[in-house]
Amino acid sequence: MAGTRRRPTLDDVANAVGVSRATVSNAYNRPDQLSASLRDEVLRAARRLGYAGPDPIARSLATKRTGAIAFMLDTGLSAAFSDPALSITLDALATTVDPEGHALLLLPGGHDGGPPADRVLTAQADLAVAYSLADGAPALRAVRRRGLPLVVIDQPVVPGSARVGVEDRAGAAAAARHLLSLGHRRFGILSAQCLSTPRGGPLTAEEALRSRQLYNRERMAGYLDTLATAGVDPAGVPIWETSGLSREHAMRDAWALLDRVPRPTALLCMSDELALAALAVANRHQLAVPGDVSIVGFDDTPPARWAEPGLTTVRQDLAGKGRLAGELALHLLRGGQPPKPTTLDVELVVRGSTGPVH
């Protein structure tokens, strides 16, 4: 007739069949609570009426579970997904929680190191996962206020939350030692955004060590400490903050380091993405890798393997990290207490992009 007919509800089905509302509910949620024949009849009636099953929202209100996990990022989606490290972690996480019926609700970051607080407060989710947000991001406080269980990845532990992290510092140290052992003494460090108001360009060691991201600080400390121990003055090591999230930006920034006189013989990069940009720009300017400059990355994402030459990098178990985060999420959702923070091992993978200093 006129306009759209009201969607049928559980009650409509119950009335049509002549049973109570509870019985229809049971037909969907607890088949063992009614006879098979009645269940059949109910389901048939539902189909006939165009009833698509219990309304997810009403069900959520009654059960106090939404079946969604909020995934909080510190950047927009495009930047986030262009990083294979995130894609792999996220996929593993999703795959782990999927069998239990949990989907991921994406909360991309604004400009304060995470999603806006009000988005978190109104997000329909049973639990939140924070993926390397800035320390003290408003989103974290919002999660707190709501009393949502929280899993943090690559972040300082938040009271009451479960945490999974990576041996960032040790990995970075291993990378630096590797280069030192090849005879390198003139280094450059290419870093992701560090400052709370990122500006791109040169950074002092102090600034770099105050990065708002834990993994950044840890890796930076791993590099600088190791160099210092070997007698390389950190103050003399140029550090460059990228000015944007795209490959183009990273290439420009890498070149800013490689174009110095005297040229660094080795570049320590905060991620494979940055290292690959450096590789590309070295290539473009006819610098031989590793002949003229050695380059190391961090993460060991798939593109690091395809690169020409292969990228020497610090491998972390990205899929394992996501899987573990997923298991922690499920554990918390079952009412479990947050276990002790886990820190995953890393391993230096030497490929063709590093060699002895000429």
Added chain:
Amino acid sequence: MAGTRRRPTLDDVANAVGVSRATVSNAYNRPDQLSASLRDEVLRAARRLGYAGPDPIARSLATKRTGAIAFMLDTGLSAAFSDPALSITLDALATTVDPEGHALLLLPGGHDGGPPADRVLTAQADLAVAYSLADGAPALRAVRRRGLPLVVIDQPVVPGSARVGVEDRAGAAAAARHLLSLGHRRFGILSAQCLSTPRGGPLTAEEALRSRQLYNRERMAGYLDTLATAGVDPAGVPIWETSGLSREHAMRDAWALLDRVPRPTALLCMSDELALAALAVANRHQLAVPGDVSIVGFDDTPPARWAEPGLTTVRQDLAGKGRLAGELALHLLRGGQPPKPTTLDVELVVRGSTGPVH
């Protein structure tokens, strides 16, 4: 005291302040409905009691809006996000709907060309977006049954849904013409998964044209028709379906085409990702591009520009596509009728990966 205290509700706040529940609700949702001072008092009381604002689920039940948009994919997250084309589209979509308070709920694909129907039926979302799902995916029926508004991207139009697509066929035709005009007569086509039970390996033209994905069919038809018109027998053009979603698979498959005798002088690829894999494998086997073989892609994603040589490809406005999908979503959410399907233009971008046949 014992265990966790029950979370405070709107009622608790109302009682604490001594006002009605409606007033507290208004304090949050319609500040103009009460005096500023009372509102202040309410908010203060809420803070004091540890009330984090109206429960999103209860609110949803009352308002019948969840603030989430379900994004349905035909693959898992990792495969999906390793494709820059999706990342860019998704980011633009998210950015468009975000200001209106909508977040994205990710529904990754199972094995029937989309997410499982029950996931769709229980997903908490106001609207669904289908991103190049297989024709007739169960997920689409589930959306239908629920009566959810639907936006489809790169798919056949579904009755009652809004659609945005791309001139896939024309773009593919342009790419083929370009190669023909360079004198090429021996082609190979590298395709994404076509068959409903993908097996990888050679495909007949008929099989390829029956791909379960619309864009695949269209591009394929664009290639084959154009070649046929130019007198190149489609039956003589080897078509190879990729055997997996990773770069490694794609490289192996590309080599299967390039290693034929006689070797094709030009490779038509269904996407930039495949073309880049072909480029990499040509490089690895010392085949000059475009000297020995010309390669074209489709999409014009950023890596196509960085490639060495730059990839000749068909540009589509990925961000525009996502933005448009977002606007369509908002339109439908406001109760608007689905407008006529939109088809976005494409443009051939000639770079270094194609050249005259030797």
Added chain:
DNA sequence: CACAATGGCTTAAGCGCTTCAGAAAGTCCA
């Protein structure tokens, strides 16, 4: 054969919020 156990269904009390139609109290203007 009386009694407990079981299966099958219903009753009813929520879950926490929004919103519409007022009521009460002030404000304005002729």
Added chain:
DNA sequence: TGGACTTTCTGAAGCGCTTAAGCCATTGTG
């Protein structure tokens, strides 16, 4: 001064579902 408005707040009816508790008839048991 009094009627027409406003402003500010309340009452109450939902939104559509789940689930504990209970009722009744049947079945099994010693």
